[in-house]
Amino acid sequence: MSAALPLLAAEEFQAPGLGLFEWPPLVQGAAWFNKPALFAMVAAVLALVFVYAAFSRPKLVPRGIQNVGELAYEFAREQIARPFLGKDSDRWMPLLFSMFIFVLIMNLFGSFIFVQFPVMSRIGYPAVLSIGVWLLVMYLGIKNQGAIGFFKNIMFPPGLPGWIYVLVAPIEFISTIFLRHITHAVRLFATMMAGHLIIALFSEVGWHFLFVQLTPLGAPLGLLGVIMTILLTAFELFIQALQAYVFALLTAMFINDALHPAH
């Protein structure tokens, strides 16, 4: 892309747009196999390699990478599972820890040199995870509270004056059954996409005004672009980790709501 840029934007600065998120197939004829798909698979393998290295033969007294793995595991247990699931935490840790690690690596690809694309900025990847969570939550809710009880508990939270259920019931139904699961995916996708766009914008500024069209007036702007790119990359690292945490945290919350009726 950057190779095409000097030709295209030699005269005028062009801000990067949604085109950033369109990837041609890496192999002709296999339309599905583009860069995000490749790195989704790489992320899965990396997650396995990391966790395998840490936990394949766990020692009572941890050494080396096991320490790092345990740090991640205990963070996930104490900060993601525990707040909502309490003593059920250990049962759901396989799912939550896998999800946290997987999403984290997918996000961190956005700041990883030569990859520099957060896979989660393609809606399909967060969507499939949130659909999976949705299916799990529906199953758990119906299993634990009964088909009628589950929807009744969602639509008619106790302790409200009667007439207000006219409003609350449809809102709660739509919000709990659909909206929060949609926003679950969209939140992750949107933050990753926005972060990627902003970093791309500033690095494009730096590239354009320092290399493509170096002018006395544009140079400070280009320099600003470079500095902002560095600062925002640091910020983006934080956001990427935070969103992985939030995604897993919300999953824990949804699971808990399905296991135990709210309120």
Added chain:
Amino acid sequence: MYLLAAEEANNPLLPHTSEMVVGGFAFLFVLFFVGRLLVPRIQKTLAERTEAIEGGLKKAADAQEEAQQALKEYREQLAEARHEAARLREEAREQGAQIKAELREEAQAEARRLVEAAHAQIEADRQQAFAQLRTELGRLSTELAGRIVGESLEDEARQRRIVDRFLEELESSSSEAVR
């Protein structure tokens, strides 16, 4: 498929089926290996570690208690030993006093014995002196009488008779005087 994807690409909010399939499989892969196989291992290890630490803490608490127990026993034994020592000291003091008394008594008896022996000696000496004195006195008196009387008293038999008679008189008179 590719054309379709290219058309849909305009709306970034619409997920592509292919992405969902790839993402789904990638996540299932992670879920199976990480969630199903590896997480239980670390859960087991963490549980074992908790157990080991709790066991260690319990062991330490037990050891502490045992040490306290031993200390208490030692203190008791020490107190007992002190008590015993005091008792022995008291006993020794009593024995000492007794021995001292015995010794004093013995010494007094010895002194008495010595005094008695001295008395006896004195008595014997007195007797001896008395006998000697009697002999001497006889000779002196004879000599004195011979001189006074002027008669020859050379005859031994007469001499002895006169002396004995004189001494008997003297003795009777002296014993009478003693009485």
